Amino acid sequence: MSAPPLHVLVIGHAWPERSASAAGGQLLQILGGFRARGWHVTFGSPAARGALRADLPALGIAEQSLEADASPFMRFVAERAPDVVLFDGFRMEEHFAGRVEQQCPNALRVLATTDLQSLSEARHVLLRRRLVQGLDPNDFRELFATSGPDLYRQMAPASLTRRELAAIHRSDLALVTSDVEIDLLVNGFGVPPALLHWCPPLLEAPAAAAKPFAEREHFIAIGNWRHAPDQDAALWMKHNIWPMIRRHLPEAQLHLHGSDLSPKAAELHDPAGGFLIHEHAGDTLEALGRARVCLAPLRFGAGIKAHLADAMLAGTPSVTTPIGSEAMHGALPWPGLQSVTAEGLAQAAVSLYRDEARWNQAQRDARRLLDARYERNWHRRALVERIEQTLMELDDQRLYNFTGAMLRQHRLGGVDAADKCP
Numbered sequence: 001m002s003a004p005p006l007h008v009l010v011i012g013h014a015w016p017e018r019s020a021s022a023a024g025g026q027l028l029q030i031l032g033g034f035r036a037r038g039w040h041v042t043f044g045s046p047a048a049r050g051a052l053r054a055d056l057p058a059l060g061i062a063e064q065s066l067e068a069d070a071s072p073f074m075r076f077v078a079e080r081a082p083d084v085v086l087f088d089g090f091r092m093e094e095h096f097a098g099r100v101e102q103q104c105p106n107a108l109r110v111l112a113t114t115d116l117q118s119l120s121e122a123r124h125v126l127l128r129r130r131l132v133q134g135l136d137p138n139d140f141r142e143l144f145a146t147s148g149p150d151l152y153r154q155m156a157p158a159s160l161t162r163r164e165l166a167a168i169h170r171s172d173l174a175l176v177t178s179d180v181e182i183d184l185l186v187n188g189f190g191v192p193p194a195l196l197h198w199c200p201p202l203l204e205a206p207a208a209a210a211k212p213f214a215e216r217e218h219f220i221a222i223g224n225w226r227h228a229p230d231q232d233a234a235l236w237m238k239h240n241i242w243p244m245i246r247r248h249l250p251e252a253q254l255h256l257h258g259s260d261l262s263p264k265a266a267e268l269h270d271p272a273g274g275f276l277i278h279e280h281a282g283d284t285l286e287a288l289g290r291a292r293v294c295l296a297p298l299r300f301g302a303g304i305k306a307h308l309a310d311a312m313l314a315g316t317p318s319v320t321t322p323i324g325s326e327a328m329h330g331a332l333p334w335p336g337l338q339s340v341t342a343e344g345l346a347q348a349a350v351s352l353y354r355d356e357a358r359w360n361q362a363q364r365d366a367r368r369l370l371d372a373r374y375e376r377n378w379h380r381r382a383l384v385e386r387i388e389q390t391l392m393e394l395d396d397q398r399l400y401n402f403t404g405a406m407l408r409q410h411r412l413g414g415v416d417a418a419d420k421c422p
Helices: 022-036 070-080 090-103 117-130 148-155 159-170 180-190 226-246 284-290 306-314 343-356 357-373 376-392 394-400 404-411
Strands: 006-012 040-045 060-067 084-088 108-114 175-176 195-200 220-223 256-258 275-278 293-295 316-319 336-338
Touching: 006 070, 006 117, 006 284, 022 040, 022 376, 040 256, 040 343, 070 090, 084 090, 090 159, 090 404, 108 159, 108 376, 117 148, 117 195, 117 226, 117 404, 148 195, 148 343, 159 306, 175 376, 180 195, 195 220, 195 376, 220 226, 220 284, 220 306, 226 256, 226 275, 226 343, 275 316, 293 343, 306 316, 306 357, 316 343, 336 343, 343 357, 376 394, 394 404
Parallel strands: 006 040, 006 084, 040 060, 084 108, 108 175, 175 195, 220 256, 220 293, 256 275, 293 316, 316 336
Antiparallel strands: none
């Protein structure tokens, strides 16, 4: 007799939005995997419901607005009695996990980390320090080569790191998109491997052939104006990299599509210089599919870069830094070119834009990489099987996660009543 389907509660910091970005819909892809397994899924969030939110009921997913107050939330959790609770980001774990544990102590607690925010912030601090010191604003080879021990020394004293790592330890399973971050967590911070699961973007290569070299023109960049790494990349392109590209390609244009466009970002719009600022691309894959080369000169950041994954799906070769490509291609060739200097990035962009043979090879590399590393169905199966296995071994999992037990004890009230001083 088969086991009854699991009940999963997902607590999101925001409601999933309809998105033409395949890589940007990671949470929806995970929920789709749960539904494909026959599990019952409820998505709840304390955030306001935006006009662009995805139609979750059409996907068979129940919706629930969550109260910020403890009592209504705890009643809701007690009524649902979920088998699995997934927290979308460590802040949701901080706010809600203690209440979940009080009501449903046997529910498996899963933490979804889009990226390690503490790693991105540490790299941002290193970048700002370098810029303040007045070092070469175009050569970042030393910054990009920062070793794991040096990153640890930068990250460890930070409150953000301690909060993020505490949430990972308190959880029964943490989903990490980057295998580089898993290595840092295990070998740098001593997180037990049993708490971590590699879960990159769940992608599916399109069946239709991508547009060829001759049918494409111009450059494209995709980002979010509230996301600090994307803001920094846009400014570096505007002031350093794009002028070098235009000297070789005076008719070329860079179309920079960014959501949450601010007045300051709009000031970068320069039609005469071919630097064109647009609001959100709408259909991201369609916009990428028209461009010949995607630019992503990231100087800091973490995790898997959704816009570079989308470029692969659109068959659009990309030019980026080691930060941009980190954890994305493993031992396979990067589907484009990389560099550590502004001059090198500009030269790579011009070369890829002009060289049809190299461009075609990059497009083939993208398809090979998607099939080898991001295949959606394989990762969906691996995730649901890992959850089921962890549920069966939950008592042992928690017994040997002593650090997590200490952190949960502290959150739930510290010492037991019997241990208090008279």
